[in-house]
Amino acid sequence: MNKTQGLVNRIIPFSSVDGPGNRLVIFLQGCNMNCINCHNPHTIGVCNFCGLCTLKCPTKAIEIYSGEPPWINFDQSLCLNCDLCLQVCPVYSNPRSRWMEIDEAVKIIQQKADFLSGITVSGGEATLQIEFVRELFVAIKDDAQLSRLTTFIDTNGTAPIYKWESLLPVLDGAMVDLKALDVGAHQSLTGRVNELILETISFLHQEGKLYEVRLLIIPDYNSSEEQIEQTVEYLSQICPQTRIRLIPYRQHGVRSEADHLQQPDEELMERIKVRFFNGGFGDTVIT
Ligand code: SF4
Ligand code: SF4
Structure with missing residues (x-):
């Protein structure tokens, strides 16, 4: 019996956009960033039992x-x-x-296992509950029925390297979000600098665990030719040829603070894709 617990926001039994193949996705509650562009803002906070709901x-x-x-x-x-x-909810x-x-999560996965390629833990920020993620992945690797499933994490990349080291033995791949390379743009979008995120991308690439870097494109924040140029150059130094997922910002589901953000048009997204492609990132996709 494994009594380690995780605070789970929800579970999606099948997804084709959260890593390779068909995946069951566990969304954990709680995040250490507060991005104005967040599409799942109610995964950010942790309940303080105020009772308003x-x-x-x-x-x-x-x-x-x-x-x-x-x-x-x-x-x-x-x-x-x-x-x-x-x-x-105020938080x-x-x-x-x-x-x-863990045992309950494993039972849920077992019920869907025949139709799955793997499991992805997302958030919120999954690494805030790293013990639950690690124990869950250990349980999957140790289970005769589940051991063929790949174990992925979708992360904002802010966990320090020692946390990643503890997860590596049972981690098959990571998708890391980079909101902007420019520190000022990153701070205005997320409230934090991006130093740890860049370290995470570099570290996971060196360890062969970086599956994908995800770049949310928001006009006037991170889409200028200069910023894209710098981003391609920088990523080609720390994680050459990594799969890049370009995500056009969409207003659906975001909070009112984000009303001023613009959605990029198709032409801009294609231009950015071509720039990454020409920079050696042949596996660049737009979703
Ligand atoms: S307010 Fe009550 S009924 Fe409505 S979504 Fe929340 S828990 Fe469900
Ligand atoms: S409204 Fe209060 S009690 Fe309800 S989820 Fe939010 S913090 Fe928790």
Whole structure:
């Protein structure tokens, strides 16, 4: 029995955009960045048991129990998926997130295993719960039915190198987000500098675990010819020929702080793709 727990926002049984092949994706709750462009803002926070969502929920699907520590009980059978609880949460948490033990996660994966190429843990930021991720990947590698599945992580890259070292023996691949190479642009988008992220990209490439670098393209932030030129040059030094995924910024699902952000047009995305291609990144895709 493995009692290690992770705070899980949700599980998607099949995805074709979260790593190679058909993947089950576990989204963990909680992130250490607060990107204005975040499409899943309610994976950012961790509940402080303020109780506002319980007052708003029309079906009483959420209850908070006081204790040390307090805990939330969420009754899926009562939920209307109306998202009113998300709208009132002051910390961008999700009362439908729940603690899950490794054994339960493994059982869920086993039910879908015949149709899967692998597992991806995403977020939030998955490395904030690195022990859960590592234990889950160990359990998958040790399970006769699951050991053929590949184990991937989707990360913002801010974990220090010692955390990556602890995960390497059971990690098959990582997708790392780089919001901008320019530090000023990165700070205005995420609230943080990008030094650790660049270290992570370089380290995972050296270790043969970097599957993909993901670049979200936002006009007026990170899409100028100069920035793209510098990004291609820099990445060709630290992770040459890595697969690059260019993601056009879309307004769907983001918070009102992002109303001023523009969506890139197809022509701009194609131009950036060609620049990466010519810079030696032959496996560059736009999603
Ligand atoms: S989404 Fe579900 S839990 Fe949230 S307010 Fe609506 S019914 Fe209640
Ligand atoms: S999920 Fe948000 S609104 Fe609900 S109790 Fe937790 S912090 Fe408060």
